[in-house]
Amino acid sequence: MSTPPVTTPAATPGLALDTLSVTPDVLEVEARKHRLRRGIRSRRLDRDTGSARAVDTAVARVLTGCPLLAGVHRVACYTSRPGEPGTRELLAELERHEVDVLLPVLLPDGDLDWELDRHPGPLGPDAIAAVDLVIVPALAVDTAGRRLGQGGGSYDRALGRVPARVPVLAVVHDDELFDAAVTPLPTLPHDRPVQAVATPSRWLWLAA
Numbered sequence: 001m002s003t004p005p006v007t008t009p010a011a012t013p014g015l016a017l018d019t020l021s022v023t024p025d026v027l028e029v030e031a032r033k034h035r036l037r038r039g040i041r042s043r044r045l046d047r048d049t050g051s052a053r054a055v056d057t058a059v060a061r062v063l064t065g066c067p068l069l070a071g072v073h074r075v076a077c078y079t080s081r082p083g084e085p086g087t088r089e090l091l092a093e094l095e096r097h098e099v100d101v102l103l104p105v106l107l108p109d110g111d112l113d114w115e116l117d118r119h120p121g122p123l124g125p126d127a128i129a130a131v132d133l134v135i136v137p138a139l140a141v142d143t144a145g146r147r148l149g150q151g152g153g154s155y156d157r158a159l160g161r162v163p164a165r166v167p168v169l170a171v172v173h174d175d176e177l178f179d180a181a182v183t184p185l186p187t188l189p190h191d192r193p194v195q196a197v198a199t200p201s202r203w204l205w206l207a208a
């Protein structure tokens, strides 16, 4: 698969461009995040089943070839929902390699508990502190490591428990990786950065 450029305004005609700059005003940043989420969710709804399957396969291929997964024993990942870049084949591949996989369980207060995919049962929110790699969902990521999530703040809370030496990698579609020099994602102080990103065509270290 060829490597597309990171997304720039010209490449994102479906998105409102005024959602992409950062201002110090919290309400304004929240509003920009909201509009950006709406645009990306609507683009995700337009993806057909065939391309979603191809994305799932491609993400597994990119990540199994990624050095961040070499030698890992325990990984936190997510079970993809419709519209998200798929993790079905990646999870199967991790299972084949006998990697312990922690999956998130949403708690009533919006925080995340964790359970092993092969031995369900709550391990507690701190279980994420004991993994070798965290693979997180995102609606968008920029090349400086800023991440836009679904808006619950769940991963921001969970990532606060991850030691600094543990890399955090987000998975997005190619057109959801933005060039930070052109279109930085809006963030607030609680937002946790990611150190790497995977798309169906490649993975990258980010300048977080």
Ligand SMILES: Nc1nc2c(c(=O)[nH]1)N(C=O)[C@@H](CNc1ccc(C(=O)N[C@@H](CCC(=O)O)C(=O)O)cc1)CN2
Pocket (backbone or CB within 6 Å): 041, 078, 079, 080, 081, 084, 104, 105, 106, 112, 137, 138, 149, 150, 152, 153, 154, 155
């Ligand atoms: N696969 C997956 N699992 C996850 C998350 C995630 O983003 N993706 N989470 C991340 O924190 C937590 C659960 N929180 C979530 C919050 C919202 C939506 C969601 O699907 N939202 C709707 C839009 C809702 C709206 O319009 O307000 C959507 O995407 O269509 C999913 C998960 C933990 N598990």
Ligand SMILES: Nc1ncnc2c1ncn2[C@@H]1O[C@H](COP(=O)(O)OP(=O)(O)OP(=O)(O)O)[C@@H](O)[C@H]1O
Pocket (backbone or CB within 6 Å): 033, 147, 148, 149, 150, 151, 152, 153, 154, 155, 156, 157, 160, 190, 191
């Ligand atoms: N560490 C935290 N503790 C408590 N609340 C938090 C924390 N981090 C974020 N929040 C709250 O969660 C809400 C949503 O945050 P934000 O819009 O950044 O979510 P997100 O990063 O898109 O979602 P997610 O992390 O679930 O993918 C905000 O109101 C924020 O104040």
